[in-house]
Amino acid sequence: MKKLTLIVGLVCSGFVVLVALVSLVWTPFDPTKVSTHRYGGLSWPHILGTDGLGMDTASRLMTGAQTTLLVGILAVGIAAVIGVPLGIYVGMGHKMLGEVVARASDILYALPALLLAILLAAAVGASVMTATVAIGIATIPIFQRMARAATLTVMSQDYILAAEVAGTPRFIIALRHILPNIAPLLGVQAAASFSMAILAEAGLAYLGLSAPQAVPAWGRMLRDADIYTAPGQAVIPGIAIAVAVMGFNLLGDGVRDYLDPRLREVR
Amino acid sequence: MVVLRAAARRLAVFLGTVLVASLVIFLMMQALPGDVAQVALGMGASPEKVEELRQTWGLNRPLAVRYFEWLGGMLHFDFGSSLVKGQPVVDQIRPRLGVTAWLVGLSIPLSLLVAIPMGLTSAMLRRRASGALINALSHVGLALPVFFLGAVASMVFAVKLQWLPANGYRSFAQSPGEWALRMILPVGTLVIVQSCFLARYVRTGFIDVLSEDYYRTARASGWTKWRGLIRHGMRNMATSLVTVVGLQVSSLLVGAVLIEQVFVLPGLGSLLVQSVGSRDLMVVQAVVMLLVFAVLAINFLVDLLYLWIDPRLRRGKTA
Numbered sequence: 065m066k067k068l069t070l071i072v073g074l075v076c077s078g079f080v081v082l083v084a085l086v087s088l089v090w091t092p093f094d095p096t097k098v099s100t101h102r103y104g105g106l107s108w109p110h111i112l113g114t115d116g117l118g119m120d121t122a123s124r125l126m127t128g129a130q131t132t133l134l135v136g137i138l139a140v141g142i143a144a145v146i147g148v149p150l151g152i153y154v155g156m157g158h159k160m161l162g163e164v165v166a167r168a169s170d171i172l173y174a175l176p177a178l179l180l181a182i183l184l185a186a187a188v189g190a191s192v193m194t195a196t197v198a199i200g201i202a203t204i205p206i207f208q209r210m211a212r213a214a215t216l217t218v219m220s221q222d223y224i225l226a227a228e229v230a231g232t233p234r235f236i237i238a239l240r241h242i243l244p245n246i247a248p249l250l251g252v253q254a255a256a257s258f259s260m261a262i263l264a265e266a267g268l269a270y271l272g273l274s275a276p277q278a279v280p281a282w283g284r285m286l287r288d289a290d291i292y293t294a295p296g297q298a299v300i301p302g303i304a305i306a307v308a309v310m311g312f313n314l315l316g317d318g319v320r321d322y323l324d325p326r327l328r329e330v331r
Numbered sequence: 332m333v334v335l336r337a338a339a340r341r342l343a344v345f346l347g348t349v350l351v352a353s354l355v356i357f358l359m360m361q362a363l364p365g366d367v368a369q370v371a372l373g374m375g376a377s378p379e380k381v382e383e384l385r386q387t388w389g390l391n392r393p394l395a396v397r398y399f400e401w402l403g404g405m406l407h408f409d410f411g412s413s414l415v416k417g418q419p420v421v422d423q424i425r426p427r428l429g430v431t432a433w434l435v436g437l438s439i440p441l442s443l444l445v446a447i448p449m450g451l452t453s454a455m456l457r458r459r460a461s462g463a464l465i466n467a468l469s470h471v472g473l474a475l476p477v478f479f480l481g482a483v484a485s486m487v488f489a490v491k492l493q494w495l496p497a498n499g500y501r502s503f504a505q506s507p508g509e510w511a512l513r514m515i516l517p518v519g520t521l522v523i524v525q526s527c528f529l530a531r532y533v534r535t536g537f538i539d540v541l542s543e544d545y546y547r548t549a550r551a552s553g554w555t556k557w558r559g560l561i562r563h564g565m566r567n568m569a570t571s572l573v574t575v576v577g578l579q580v581s582s583l584l585v586g587a588v589l590i591e592q593v594f595v596l597p598g599l600g601s602l603l604v605q606s607v608g609s610r611d612l613m614v615v616q617a618v619v620m621l622l623v624f625a626v627l628a629i630n631f632l633v634d635l636l637y638l639w640i641d642p643r644l645r646r647g648k649t650a
Contacts, residue, residue, distance in 0.1 A: 167344075171352050174626045178585040179619050183359050186607045186615050263476055267589050270478045271604050283476070291482050292490060302479035310474035 070318025076311025080304075084133050087126035095123040095280045103294045115297050116288060117277075124280040125304055131281040132262050132308055135196045139261035140254050142200025143207045148250060150204075151211025152238050156219060162212075169205035177202035177264045178271075185273045192265070192281065195274035199264045203257050210253050214246035248323050255316030259309040266305045282308075337638055345631040352623050353405075357398050360616045388414070401616075410617035415609050420617045423602060430500060430598035434587045437518045439576065442525035449526060450533025451560065457538065466534065472527030477586045481520040481593035488516060498595040517594045521586050525579065532575045536568035543567075570640050577633030581626045 087095075092109065099118035106113050112121040154162045181198035188194055218224065218241070227237050268274040269283030277288055282301040289297035368384040385391050389400075404411060410420035449465060456462030489497035495516055501509040537560055540546050549559040588600025595601075599618055606614035 167348065167351075171348055171355065174348070174352065174581065174623055174630065175355075176581045176585045176626070178588060179622060182603060182607055182615065183356070183619060186610065186612065187359060187362060190607075259474070263474075266476050267478060267585070270476070270589060271592060273604075273607065286476075286479060286482070291486050295486050298479070298482050298486075302476065302483070305476050305479065306471070306474045309476075310470060313474060314470065 067318075069314050070322060073311055073314030073316070073318045076307050077315050078311075080129050080308045080311060081133065083126050084129035087123075087130055091120075091123035091126050093120035093123045095119065095127040096278055103290075103297070106296065112300055113294070113296055115285065116290060116294075121285075121297060121300060124285060125282070125300060127280040128282045128285065128301065128304065129308075131192060131275065131279065132265070132305075135192065135199070135265040136258040136261045136312070138196045139200040139203060139265075140257050142197065143203035143257060144250065144254060147204040147207025148211045151208040151213075152215045152242055152246075154208075155212040155215025156234065156238060156242070165208065165212075169208055172202065173205045175202065178267065181264075181268050181273055185268075190268075190273045190276075192269075192275045192279060195265050195268040196261075199261045199268075202264075203261065206257060207250070207253065210249065211246060214249050215242055218242050218245045248319075252316045252320040252323070255312050255319065259312040259316075262305065262312070263309050334638065338635060341631060341634045341638075345627060345634075349624060349627055352627065353402060353620060354398065356616060356620055356623065357401060360612050361394060405617075405620070411613045413611055414613050415606075415611040420614050423614060424599065424617065424621065427597055427599050427602050429502065430591070430596050431584075431587050431600060433503075433514065434517060434521065434590065434596070434598065435580070435583050437514065438521040438525055438583055438586075439580075441518065442522045442529055443572075443576070445522060445526035446529035446533050449530040451537055451564075453530065454534045454537035454541070455556065455560065457534075465530075469527040469530045469534075472523055473531070475524065476589075477520060477524045478589040478593050480523060481517065481590055484516050484520055485593065498593075500596045513594075517590045517596060520593075521583065521590055524586065525583060528579065528582075529572070529575065532572060533568065536571055537564050540564040540567055570637060573633055573636055573640065577630050580629045584622055584626065 092111070097119060099114065101110070101114050102116055102118045104110050104114040104118075110120050110122065112125060114120055115124070150165060154165050177199045180202050181195050184194045184198045224237065224241060227241055232240075265274055265281075266283030266286070269281050270287045272287060275281035275284040277284065282305045285301040286298050286305075289295075289301070291298045368381045368388065368390060389397065401411065408421055410424065412419050413423060416423070449469070453462045453465035453469070457466070485497050488495045496513050498513075500513055503510045540560060540563065543563075546559055546563055549563055550556070554562075584600075587598065588603065590596070591598040591600040592604065599622065603615060603618045603622075606612075606618070
């Protein structure tokens, strides 16, 4: 049963990655090529039909997987690169700074990714990059809090005391003793945040605050689809988003259960 | 006394956070590349015209002066004037406040009403196929983008079956019946997504209770599973659930923005998206501030509620 979570997660997320990789070298059509064949149904050679500009949906769906993965990787990367060191640093004992960081985290936490992205889009214009950066920034507090909490647990271990007594520099302690011990936890969080980022970007694209129409992105495809005349054009990217989000969610859950048997019953 | 002091501490943190958030929002809007007045008048406008407008809007005064003026204005509901339409921002916000408030206000209690039985059942039956099915369903619901679900719902119930209107809004005062019909799909969509999220927390909470000593004692003294879980489980779950609901408010507001777009509802979210489109910065700034304030205020209330539910926190110390 629990293995099932991991397997389904691996299959779904693996499929998305595979499609993205294939689209790098091959798609049935040029995903940005406009044609007069508008709102074509599901038929050969356009197996998933065409959209309102006559662009091939299957090709756009495949290339869209790249956009989705890129958004996830960049957003989680930004959040982790800033949040984790900050969390470890604060967790290793800096009371004053700790309070400041905690408050800053609270404020950022109250500012949902969407609002941040709207502010950024209003400031520098809407693009996949602004959306991704906004989502990444909004995710920093999650990594900061988790890294801090995990570091606090690790800090009470005897091997940290031993390292300190031996005169190991704090930076080396952080790198060699703390980071490897909290890495599994952060990895699981990364998977969860990855799917959150995908979902957030899709929402922004739907509002017209991320990808422009030319860029193949799933949320944007949903926005441009006319659900009354060609419902299929909305359903296909919608399902793609759901598969990717569920895949990475289940992957995170599955890996967590696999790593820590005590957590298996929880959630 | 201790309770009062703990509450006062939370109030101070809340007010401080609001202040810093307002500063952050203000500064972000100031950091814009390009001149607001130039944008408003269009690229063809003469430098004299732009300068004149800058004077009228007071854009030439120091940053700090403008910040405190904005902040002070908000204290008596003066959010400044729209840069595009010229009318006060508050006049644009007021008619839309109700729509978003209804969406969020109805979704929170309704999704709890769905999530608690859902989580309880899936915790109780977790070793059976039916419980696993509920859990799987909540995973699927969690992955569905709220705007996609809304679009599909509108496709099925409005276009195909023609049971409900596809979009638009009537105010409650205008016609309660029409209002209710038009709220079913948007609120229903939000409730499905929200309850799938909350049900997972409810499930975890109840599974935790199952391994507690007090639950075993209740079972040993002859209580049924369900009675033990409901009488003892509920209260213990309430604290964590209240926290989650508080945190969920921000995601619900985001969901409301998307849902307003799907169902063409004239709420705060659609105002925000429109204003970004027309680069009406005063409106964007005001609405974002209002939404952030709502999130912070609800989190503050949740903190107070927490203090009330869990007596252990009243001893102070904990932040």
